[in-house]
Amino acid sequence: MEGKTVAARIHDLDEQLTSAGRRAARGLLGNYPLLGLAPVAEFAAGADVSAATIVRFVAQLGFKSYPDFQRALREELEQRSKSPLQRGATPADHSGEAPYLSAFLAQSAHRMEESAALISPGEFETVCRRLTETKRNCHLAGGRFTDFLAGYLEAHLRLIRPGIRRLDGRPATSADQLIDVKPGDLAILFDVRRYDPAMLEVARTLSRRKAHIVLITDEWLSPIARHARYCLPCRTETGRTWDANAVLLGLVEAIIARVTELGWQTASERIGALEGE
Amino acid sequence: MEGKTVAARIHDLDEQLTSAGRRAARGLLGNYPLLGLAPVAEFAAGADVSAATIVRFVAQLGFKSYPDFQRALREELEQRSKSPLQRGATPADHSGEAPYLSAFLAQSAHRMEESAALISPGEFETVCRRLTETKRNCHLAGGRFTDFLAGYLEAHLRLIRPGIRRLDGRPATSADQLIDVKPGDLAILFDVRRYDPAMLEVARTLSRRKAHIVLITDEWLSPIARHARYCLPCRTETGRTWDANAVLLGLVEAIIARVTELGWQTASERIGALEGE
DNA sequence: CAATTTCTGTAACAGTAGTTCCACAAACGA
DNA sequence: TCGTTTGTGGAACTACTGTTACAGAAATTG
Structure with missing residues (x-):
């Protein structure tokens, strides 16, 4: 203790x-x-x-x-x-310039490992389990630079289970998409900094409709966090012009992998059927 | 003070x-x-x-x-x-059993670092430099599970420079898209295992039209490699059902970061103008 | 060597932090 | 849908911490 x-x-x-x-x-x-x-x-x-x-x-x-x-x-x-290793570790990399790509990828890799510490393992597991409950529908949406993540996750989840819906962020069209959201449904939202007001609006509506929101965001937490039942934050900061979304994709793939394992009964049949074509 | x-x-x-x-x-x-x-x-x-x-x-x-x-x-x-590479920020968490997520992300991170070794630094640098030559157009395309990468790269390159074109992989429509490809144009193609025949066909056409192909692929190399002038392979193998595309996104982000740096003059203006809205 | 100045620690003071209680609101189960 | 349970934030309370005043101990100078 x-x-x-x-x-x-x-x-x-x-x-x-x-x-x-x-x-x-x-x-x-x-x-x-x-x-x-x-x-x-x-x-x-x-x-x-x-x-x-x-x-x-x-x-x-x-x-x-x-x-x-x-x-x-x-x-x-x-x-x-006081532990000996890290004292020398940080400054040492100035000796002999590392190639740009190595340095960049090493940094991304490091941030990926940090993210593991940021996310509670239990929360991750719970989210994955809930994704295997096929009785409830699951809705997906992302913002400007994260919508592709929603798309990627959607494509894989569709292979694994039924009941996957994709929402787009535009308020106009989302209104009628949101009609068939039922209480207890799962909604996975992606939102990273410069947070998208439209996404927040979608989250509010989902929240009002008693959907359970899973938020995938960066370390500063999107304002959606207030409405989210589950929150999976990643370290994306680079100090450069663009933040690192590769970490988010890593998380998404972890979810896909885990859900595939958990629901392997269903998944293997579906995937097999689709491969056959 | x-x-x-x-x-x-x-x-x-x-x-x-x-x-x-x-x-x-x-x-x-x-x-x-x-x-x-x-x-x-x-x-x-x-x-x-x-x-x-x-x-x-x-x-x-x-x-x-x-x-x-x-x-x-x-x-x-x-x-x-927050500023420089984080001093081993949250490492000492290895106490006891490694949770699924940590293990998964650590594996992804590791593969990312391996990929750095797989790719020739010079080739990477050359590709980035060629991407700053705004005289030539640049065409992008991806396969089933990689098209989102093309989309992501497209979105960022558009902010940085003009002359970015997106091709979709369907042979029918790609034919007329390929008409305005000129000799010496750059084409970035994504293709990973279970390689897409349609992509190969696109690559052939581009090759015939003397476009310079940049191929981003996995460690087993897409058949497109034969037509590619530059080839950037990543380690994606996981031993699980799905391969890890997060590594590819890492590479894409590295390219974006590097190109942004190299063409900062142009890029900063364009980005600034777009942020302004 | 003594008087004066400067510095230091002890002890009382005051203010702000941490703590606790209670009423309300939300979620849950019947 | 309604009652029950659980969780939550606001406001009062307490206790501790930072602060300050004072008196004694060094140190310095005439």
Whole structure:
């Protein structure tokens, strides 16, 4: 119990967390561990919950008090900075210029691994399981630079199971698409920064219709997060002109792989039938 | 005054510090910046001075209050972790069993790094340079599961430069699209395993019309490779039902990033104009 | 060597943080 | 659809932390 990192504790709880508790967890993992070192009020504001929720969250993690929790974070941070490897690691790459492509791909790869830490394993698993429930329909939509992800996921899910619907983001046409959304339906939305107002509107409508929203977003969390039951954030920041959506695709492929495994009975038949053509 | 790091401020003071003040400085620099994030009492104990001294020290550094000082430290830490390659931000999570998602993303990440070795840096660079030659048109096309990559690349290249054309893979319609392909034009084709015969046909035609083909494919090389002037293969094998196209998207994003850099003059203007809307 | 100045730690103070309680709202199950 | 349960945020409360004043200990200078 003592030796565990705070991040690990969060992943342990995971299922037991309530909606607001989860927002707190997301916020903290989002810029870990800095938000936890701020005063409660600031943490609360950053995670978009009340101060009371933060205190409850910290108590759930097994800490006696908020200061106690902060001490744990500091000690963790101290451990990390004292461990020998990374001191040399970061500055060393200036020696002998690495080819552009290697450096770029290494960076993307690194961000992909970081994203794994950002996403709660239980939440991922839950989302995948829900995707195998073929009784409910599943709706997909993405914004300007993420719509292709929705398309990619759609193409694969269609092979695996029935009941997949694609929404387009334009408010005009989406209105009538949204009519046949039933309570309890699943909706997977993609939204990354410069967040799309149209997507937010779609999310609002879905929320009103009691659909369960799965949000796939970047580390700064789309405003849709407030309406989302499940939230899967990825590290996309590059410091360059464009953010890295390859990480998002990695996540999408992970979902496809997992859902294929879980629903292999159905999937193999369908895929077999389609391959045959 | 505002932008200075706390460490820099300490060095500035230096001579002006009294004996106890210096102990405080030593303590903080000794395990920077963690001690400063602790409560005053703890900071004091760690630096072996009284709490009052710490407060005076912080005031000397130019901060209005101790909380103010801590905020500065946190912001500094946030900056640092966000700008250059993240210092091994969240690595030490390998405790215990690796969750599905982590394992999957780690695998994807690994394959991404391998791909860097697979692709000749010179070839990559050449392709990017040719993409900045705006005198020649550039045509894009992809197969069933890769067409979205062509779309993604198209969307970004359009922002950067003129003369981008998208071909669709259907032989019927592609015929007339291919009419305005001129000798020396660039054509970027995506083709991965279970290779698309239609794509091969498109490649043949392009080849006949003396277009220079850039092929983005998997490690087993599409048959198009014979017609391609440049060939950029990626590791996509997963051993599962589906191959990993996230690696391909990584490569595409690398191209986008590099081309943006090379043609920044043109690109920045165009992007700026479009952002303005 | 003594008087003066500067610096330091202790102890009381004040303010702000963390904590807790309660009423309300949302989700769940009958 | 209605009651029950659970979760949530606002507001009061408490406790701790940062702050400040003061008195004693060094250090410095005449």
